[in-house]
Amino acid sequence: MRSGIPVRLVWKEAAGTARPIVPGSEQPGLPAAFAEARTAFSQGRYADALRLARAAVQESPDSAQCLTFLGCVLEVSDQTAEAMKVLGQATSLAPDDPEPWRQLGCVFTRSAKSANRFVQAERCFGKAAMLAAHRAIY
Numbered sequence: 001m002r003s004g005i006p007v008r009l010v011w012k013e014a015a016g017t018a019r020p021i022v023p024g025s026e027q028p029g030l031p032a033a034f035a036e037a038r039t040a041f042s043q044g045r046y047a048d049a050l051r052l053a054r055a056a057v058q059e060s061p062d063s064a065q066c067l068t069f070l071g072c073v074l075e076v077s078d079q080t081a082e083a084m085k086v087l088g089q090a091t092s093l094a095p096d097d098p099e100p101w102r103q104l105g106c107v108f109t110r111s112a113k114s115a116n117r118f119v120q121a122e123r124c125f126g127k128a129a130m131l132a133a134h135r136a137i138y
Contacts, residue, residue, distance in 0.1 A: 031059040034066055041073060049073050057086075064094035068103055075103075080111045098131035 037052035053070040060066050067090035074083035084107055090100035105124030108117045 030063060030066065031056045033059060034063075034069065037069065037073070041069075041076075046073065046077055050077055062093060064090045064097055064100055067093065068100045071100070071107070072103055075107045075110065080107060083107050084111075096131055098128040098135070101125075101131065102128035 033052045034056035037049045037056055040046075040052055041049035050070075050073045053066070053073045056066045057063070057070050067086050071083045071087035071090060074080075074086060084104065087100055087104040087107060090097075091104060094100060101124045105121045105128060108121035108124060112118050112121065
């Protein structure tokens with residue numbers, strides 16, 4: 001686990017209310033391992049969360065929500081390169097979903113060792129903001 005960096009919930013604002021976003025909460029039929037992974041993560045059991053998130057992706061490999069959550073758990077577990085790869089897959093599967101783009105931007109920011117990573121993060125955050133604004137309008 002990345003020491004000194006607090007794990008934070010992701011919030012989505014809609015219609016004047018804020019609620020925690022749980023990747024997959026808007027898509028029924030996700031594997032049971034996904035819900036178990038979220039629970040383990042919220043309890044700080046990151047090794048269990050990682051194992052369960054991998055199981056969820058194995059069961060639903062085309063689920064951008066499962067991949068996005070796995071990417072978050074990987075990043076918190078200091079597996080940045082794999083987190084980038086998994087989140088890249090999520091953005092390919094759901095190019096119009098702002099959450100994978102935002103999470104990828106976070107990984108680029110936290111792992112920035114060069115100006116190029118900050119540029120990549122800025123592009124991801126910009127794409128996420130544009131998509132979120134589009135969703136809010138329509």
